[in-house]
Amino acid sequence: MSDYKAPLRDMRFVLNEVFQVSRLWAGLPGLAEVIDEETAAAILEEAGKLSAEVIAPLNRAGDEQGCTWNNGQVTTADGYVAAYQAFAEGGWGGVGGDPQYGGMGMPKAISAQVEEMVNGASLAFGLFPMLTAGACLSLTAHASEALKAKYLPNMYAGTWSGSMCLTEAHAGTDLGMIRTRAEPQADGSYKVSGSKIFITGGEHDLSENIIHLVLARLPDAPAGPKGISLFLVPKVLVNDDGSLGERNALSCGSLEHKMGIKASPTCVMNFDGATGWIVDAPNKGLAAMFTMMNYERLGVGIQGLAQGERSYQSAVEYARERLQSRAPTGAQNKDKAADPIIVHPDVRRMLLTMKALNEGGRAFSSYVALQLDIAKFSEEVDIRSRAQDLVALLTPVAKAFLTDMGLETTLHGQMIFGGHGYIREWGQEQLVRDVRITQIYEGTNGIQSLDLVGRKIVGSGGVLYRRFAAEIRHFSATACADLKEFTQPLNAAVDTLDELTDWLLDRAQNDPNEIGAASVEYLQVFGYTAYAYMWARMAKAALGGPIEDDFYSAKLATARFYFARLLPRIHSLSASAKAGSQCLFGLDAAQF
């Protein structure tokens, strides 16, 4: 039951029919020559094959076997080395990479789909290339030419992988508290010393070398977040001719025992005067990290969606085959002892919830990816800056909302299997355990909500939000009459979000606690409204297709379900947020 099929038809629908990407690509100088609809389709098909045939079959066995640590060396589960090699040889490590250093230079709209497929096949596997891609992004934006030339080509090629070493045992959310130190050396290098925890892919046997990006403090650094610098610290030192030299003074102290993503090694990394090189200027480490954050956080959102998609595929298959009880309207399957459970309204409710949230999530994450591409490739300053603002606004929503919905969908997918959903062999429970980390890492979803409400909404005085709301209203205003059944509730949802935003902007002026008190619910209202916008746009595209085609009529039916049964969630969320912060402070810490 754990088979995975890449949702290629749906991806093409989103890219070509909903967002008409080929028009966009043709107008962007860096993309016009590298990508068009046909190339995109070919790339996605290849990625789909690799994901379904090579990576997906490893997912369950990898969960059972996990990684093993032996005297500092980490061995991945059976088959991971070969699969990683196939991934690297296909050039997938450089799909979004800078062509100047051997990357494919594909837009994020494409690499986002590749990420969905690879992570849908196996989240634990997908983390290896994701961390490498994140490290490459930071290097591309902030490292010297020399560092880029020395490291990027092998990282894109997958022969070297990357890791991001941020967290310390006492410093998770609060990175300003880190203690790892970097001592400058006469030759311009640094000696890095300290201990990092929760380092995904910090040590493993998939690649010849691992390039660690490490946050540390210089000796004279100011206290707090403004005294943090970023260092490139390779596992194996690289000679000037590019060949591998000595082992660096760093090691993996142990692996964490986790709820899920067991085939991904989560390492304690000890740096004992390891040689490293500074990336960007001293004390600019957090800024250099945040460069790749928008990409990485969108990627984590997509991981959540990917688990939901895999769970859905298995759940639909099971619901069509499992025979239990009769349809409420009478037997549908008279020659059998019972009807397939897909006849039951509550099973359909769960499947449609999954379908609506997955497809809404795919459209939304693709929309954000398109903004990242415009922000990167457009030559017009205004358009670029508008896209950057949208990215800033929507990234925390994409990270938190897609992963929250990932948990909800995988829980439904597990429930549809009844008791079998709790049994490991059936595969559904692993998706729940795996997806859960996506709500926690890369900034918990609570932290994403604070970023959205504190920095993006209140921080911009509501400007970023109002621009996005205006885009939605413009869509509704210019939509044809057939779309009214969708644009009416969409506009009403924007009204609700407007009101909540105004309420928040007003309240936050006098009470700093209101931001954190309302943030999680606010992000959810925002997410459901953004998905409503996506569903209205998908409905528009579906109305443009031949209605006798099951694909398009299913899209319309799912859109109707979304507006009827999921969008109303915003009302309670909004009421709860507006209840304010006061009721959170009626107890002392000791009274809990």
Add this chain to the structure above:
Amino acid sequence: MSDYKAPLRDMRFVLNEVFQVSRLWAGLPGLAEVIDEETAAAILEEAGKLSAEVIAPLNRAGDEQGCTWNNGQVTTADGYVAAYQAFAEGGWGGVGGDPQYGGMGMPKAISAQVEEMVNGASLAFGLFPMLTAGACLSLTAHASEALKAKYLPNMYAGTWSGSMCLTEAHAGTDLGMIRTRAEPQADGSYKVSGSKIFITGGEHDLSENIIHLVLARLPDAPAGPKGISLFLVPKVLVNDDGSLGERNALSCGSLEHKMGIKASPTCVMNFDGATGWIVDAPNKGLAAMFTMMNYERLGVGIQGLAQGERSYQSAVEYARERLQSRAPTGAQNKDKAADPIIVHPDVRRMLLTMKALNEGGRAFSSYVALQLDIAKFSEEVDIRSRAQDLVALLTPVAKAFLTDMGLETTLHGQMIFGGHGYIREWGQEQLVRDVRITQIYEGTNGIQSLDLVGRKIVGSGGVLYRRFAAEIRHFSATACADLKEFTQPLNAAVDTLDELTDWLLDRAQNDPNEIGAASVEYLQVFGYTAYAYMWARMAKAALGGPIEDDFYSAKLATARFYFARLLPRIHSLSASAKAGSQCLFGLDAAQF
């Protein structure tokens, strides 16, 4: 961090101050002589000690070690045999048992608290006595005197345990499809043959004997649910003098590999012409099973609450100790590098959600337990029948809502730990994995919702519901003015539920799909409203206490939080339910 403390103060508050149980007990002939407030306090304190000191320390190690199967024999995790012996020797196996056969004859209001403590200490452990108690209940109500005298005393004593053998691989929800057969023998016994799956405690090393209650078909039985009978099939045959005889022809074929409750063996049980005795009349097996269902389902609800309570205790401790970032209103802890995370509004939101749902759940499950006691012990027919009706109405809510809230609370508890919440050593993730089964087994929560809406609401034409609603309105009408801040929103919630009930009764007449389409959301609206009633009653009791006492002021503050931030969830749920069934049937099975 995995320490567990029995919430004794809270239990006494619910029993004595909210429900004034001693008055009730004094008026019930079967209880007046066995229990009063003082005895209850002593019993709960002892159960709390056993739970915290003997059972709780086994929980995490049991999860890691699990049970092992070897050639049909099952070995439980280290320490389980000794802990079970301590449990049995304390007489806890017979706490609610029939005194005629050696039980303690305690009311459910007491055994419910014991269940919470034992399951809070370890759900995997708690399942052994729970299944035994369930089997005893079925035997008490339906078995012959001879069977009761032969089996009950040893089951109460814990020297023998029980199992319930219902599910078959192709028959989970739809028990009418079972194939296990029972052939009558000349001596009045039966030969039982068939294979059962998902049998909790079907085989283990804790007790000398295991008494299986097995659903099977007689040779001439009618098809479907009306052709099912119940059989007592012991693992070891019992001689007439009560000594153990030969092994019966049954065995454990294998253990399931599960998401959680790993220290509880979930067995495939094979019956190969095993000797058994019929319980109750032929073809009355399902009815005999359902006798214990109300008790068992309430017990499963309490399991959900218990995981939430344990998660909360650890989360509060962590939130008071973990230092990250500063309070939005400025540093609270100026001599340290950061403030404890309990200063953050979103952390408080999660903690208060847990607290409000746990304490609401404890009051609600105790309320249902009291109705079970009235239904069993009252000598007045009217009062008994009213209580029976309330039990019928509220049991599916208790099972599903308490376990749904159990998942929500443990998820919050895990999130409060940030990355550490995902690491097994910290204990929080196990609670999420363990509690998840409570939503699935003993009838999935979807099935509970169908039971509530189909059988109890529509089946009674709304009569059962209206009686419960009238009780709430009566409470509000007779409450003092100080309680208005709670009774006003409580009445409004009942109005919402009234409206939804009327809508449903009306719609279900013409469309059989409406029941299943609305059922899950309906049950949730019901649950939140029932908790609001409980919180209003707790607020009333708290107002009666000395307000300078932190315990009472915390109760009032938590009540205010519940009404402000959780009760509003009913509006979206109600809107979603009222969207109706039509949008669930816009797609063919093939279009998913």
